Amino acid sequence: MKTRWEILVVDDEEVMRESLAAWLREDGYDVNTASSGRDAIEKARQKDYAIYFIDLKMPGGIDGIETMMEVRKVHPEASIIIITAYATVDTAITAMKEGAQEYIVKPCNPEEISLLVNRIIKIKNLQRENTILRKKLTKQYCFHDIISKNPKMLEIFQLIQEIASLRSTVLLQGESGTGKELIARAIHFSGDRAEQPFIGVSCAALAETLLESELFGHEKGSFTGAVTQKKGKFEMADGGTIFLDEIGDISPKLQMDLLRVLQERCFYRVGGSEEIKVDVRIIAATNVDLQQAVLDGKFRDDLFYRLNVINIRIPPLRDRREDIPVLARSFVERIAHELGKEVSDISEGSLKLLLDHNWPGNVRELENAVERAIVTCRGRALTEEDFTFLTPRVEANRGWSVPANVTLQELEKEVIAATIQRTHGNIKEAAAALGIDRSTLYERIKKFEIPR
Amino acid sequence: MTFLYLAPQGAVDDEVLTIIETCLWANFGYEIRQLGSSAEPEYAFDLRRRQYSSTLILRQLVVKCPPDAARILAVTEKDLFIPMLSFIFGQAQLNGTVAIISLARLRQEFYGLPSNRMLLLARVVKEALHEMGHTFGLIHCPERTCPMSLSTNIHQVDTKGSEFCAGCRALLRENIGATYEQAANIMRAED
Ligand SMILES: [Zn+2]
Ligand SMILES: [Zn+2]
Numbered sequence: 026m027k028t029r030w031e032i033l034v035v036d037d038e039e040v041m042r043e044s045l046a047a048w049l050r051e052d053g054y055d056v057n058t059a060s061s062g063r064d065a066i067e068k069a070r071q072k073d074y075a076i077y078f079i080d081l082k083m084p085g086g087i088d089g090i091e092t093m094m095e096v097r098k099v100h101p102e103a104s105i106i107i108i109t110a111y112a113t114v115d116t117a118i119t120a121m122k123e124g125a126q127e128y129i130v131k132p133c134n135p136e137e138i139s140l141l142v143n144r145i146i147k148i149k150n151l152q153r154e155n156t157i158l159r160k161k162l163t164k165q166y167c168f169h170d171i172i173s174k175n176p177k178m179l180e181i182f183q184l185i186q187e188i189a190s191l192r193s194t195v196l197l198q199g200e201s202g203t204g205k206e207l208i209a210r211a212i213h214f215s216g217d218r219a220e221q222p223f224i225g226v227s228c229a230a231l232a233e234t235l236l237e238s239e240l241f242g243h244e245k246g247s248f249t250g251a252v253t254q255k256k257g258k259f260e261m262a263d264g265g266t267i268f269l270d271e272i273g274d275i276s277p278k279l280q281m282d283l284l285r286v287l288q289e290r291c292f293y294r295v296g297g298s299e300e301i302k303v304d305v306r307i308i309a310a311t312n313v314d315l316q317q318a319v320l321d322g323k324f325r326d327d328l329f330y331r332l333n334v335i336n337i338r339i340p341p342l343r344d345r346r347e348d349i350p351v352l353a354r355s356f357v358e359r360i361a362h363e364l365g366k367e368v369s370d371i372s373e374g375s376l377k378l379l380l381d382h383n384w385p386g387n388v389r390e391l392e393n394a395v396e397r398a399i400v401t402c403r404g405r406a407l408t409e410e411d412f413t414f415l416t417p418r419v420e421a422n423r424g425w426s427v428p429a430n431v432t433l434q435e436l437e438k439e440v441i442a443a444t445i446q447r448t449h450g451n452i453k454e455a456a457a458a459l460g461i462d463r464s465t466l467y468e469r470i471k472k473f474e475i476p477r
Numbered sequence: 478m479t480f481l482y483l484a485p486q487g488a489v490d491d492e493v494l495t496i497i498e499t500c501l502w503a504n505f506g507y508e509i510r511q512l513g514s515s516a517e518p519e520y521a522f523d524l525r526r527r528q529y530s531s532t533l534i535l536r537q538l539v540v541k542c543p544p545d546a547a548r549i550l551a552v553t554e555k556d557l558f559i560p561m562l563s564f565i566f567g568q569a570q571l572n573g574t575v576a577i578i579s580l581a582r583l584r585q586e587f588y589g590l591p592s593n594r595m596l597l598l599a600r601v602v603k604e605a606l607h608e609m610g611h612t613f614g615l616i617h618c619p620e621r622t623c624p625m626s627l628s629t630n631i632h633q634v635d636t637k638g639s640e641f642c643a644g645c646r647a648l649l650r651e652n653i654g655a656t657y658e659q660a661a662n663i664m665r666a667e668d
Contacts, residue, residue: 038560040530040532040533040559040560041559041560041561043532044531044532044559044560044561044568045559045560045561047532047559047568047570047571048559048561048562048565048568050571050616051569051571051611051616051617051627052616052617052627053616053617108561131560131561131562132526132558132560132561132562132563133561133562133563134562134563134629135562135563135564135565135629135630136629136630138561138562139627139629
């Protein structure tokens with residue numbers, strides 16, 4: 026279905042705006058009009074238009090250029106055509122500088138304006154096709170709700186399919202926020218247990234005794250508060266999969282109990298004497314280095330080897346930056362829908378910003394950042410302004426302290442490299458930010474072999 | 478019963494009016510009436526541009542609209558404009574009641590060429606159908622031969638034909654309904 030493009034005509038002169046609107050309507054556009062800059066800004070806030078025709082000279086405080094600048098704040102990619110009665114070089118230059126794509130002098134030839142409108146709409150149509158294409162691409166990179174085109178992740182997808190129907194225990198290792206539960210679900214739902222329950226338990230969330238009864242259930246009266254018999258997660262997961270998140274945090278006693286389940290596939294409820302047999306596949310996850318925990322004597326080595334039958338290491342987001350745009354776009358689409366906001370795109374500038382961020386909190390942090398940006402976004406596309414919270418503030422730097430055992434030279438190298446990265450390789454900007462001249466900066470880059 | 482009114486603005490060639498009557502009747506199925514000849518639209522004259530404001534003429538027509546008028550098509554010899562454009566061949570209210578066409582730029586003389594009566598009449602028919610088409614809800618048609626395609630110069634007027642394309646015809650049928658069926662019958666009877 027061909028959507029009708031909407032145009033806003035802004036002019037204080039009624040005959041002028043209504044006759045242009047009528048002329049454009051004959052061409053099949055939905056045309057709205059505004060009689061002042063203020064009116065136009067208000068209308069632009071309510072929705073984005075494909076084209077804005079704005080008269081340069083308008084009384085009442087806000088002229089055409091100011092109107093254009095305000096509209097651009099809300100819709101940075103808006104197509105704006107500035108109309109003027111007589112061309113003066115100055116105003117034309119101002120209009121172009123402020124980002125008017127076009128500048129027309131009235132009265133203009135019908136052919137000229139028709140070609141201009143067609144050209145803009147053609148670009149808009151192409152952009153929309155691209156958005157549709159991008160959505161298709163996103164689907165292509167999607168494996169059980171996990172989006173990636175990173176080679177390591179694709180290997181993981183492949184591995185998941187191979188091991189999905191086995192009963193072998195899987196250990197997922199990855200920093201927090203890398204999506205370990207999504208991987209666990211993908212394993213479960215790709216295999217022949219897909220129809221059976223998938224039960225997730227966060228081992229860090231509960232105290233030892235509670236976690237024990239949570240996992241294995243308890244008999245009535247086994248402890249204060251155990252007024253009825255309760256089935257544990259292992260029983261609930263019978264036939265399916267249990268996902269034990271943050272396994273590195275469990276107590277030595279529970280490590281023992283778990284080891285027995287893994288060895289004998291059976292256990293006792295807390296306070297019970299009846300042996301309960303279950304067929305459960307265990308997927309464990311941790312964000313700590315379990316091998317190190319074993320070396321430190323904090324984690325049983327026999328349990329570690331039982332858990333570590335199939336090991337999947339999920340790379341942090343900073344090692345799969347190519348996924349950031351496609352992830353960000355898919356979050357925009359989903360979260361905007363959930364929040365009922367009309368945000369449908371993300372600007373190239375903000376993607377660049379996201380690509381430069383280090384994402385210590387990984388995919389979850391990216392998701393939260395997109396959500397936060399959407400909440401405050403006033404246009405149809407997220408812009409750099411919506412992500413200012415990602416840029417470290419000056420106040421935040423007050424807590425900065427010099428790392429131990431660092432030489433002045435190393436520190437200098439770090440500062441220069443970070444600045445060049447921040448200015449995207451712009452030496453002039455970097456030199457200005459560092460307060461040194463360009464030749465000095467070049468000298469240091471050479472000396473420290475700083476990549477740029 | 479409603480009629481399609483033809484409203485000459487000042488002196489307009491009789492033969493031109495007759496051919497418009499015929500083509501409107503055949504294409505839209507309404508009976509045609511003439512609104513008693515009015516004076517030249519001097520109130521719409523713009524001194525600086527030395528042209529006539531089509532917007533002002535259309536507004537006047539809306540005021541003067543007879544109660545039994547389904548549509549009114551004004552015809553003028555004067556060169557028309559809207560403030561944004563250097564000229565227009567005609568203007569219509571999309572899905573509205575009134576429309577206007579100007580003969581000024583349909584005449585070969587305007588371009589410094591010898592007069593050509595047949596060419597003028599052919600152009601008049603296309604522009605009359607075009608503007609009336611807008612009042613019946615048709616928008617510009619991508620089919621270059623359809624009278625509903627947009628003409629921004631006289632060459633484009635000459636490129637298009639005087640028969641609505643299948644797409645525009647289907648839309649017209651939907652928008653006019655019974656009277657259109659009547660018109661279609663008339664055309665078939667003439668074949
Ligand atoms: Zn038209
Ligand atoms: Zn057509």
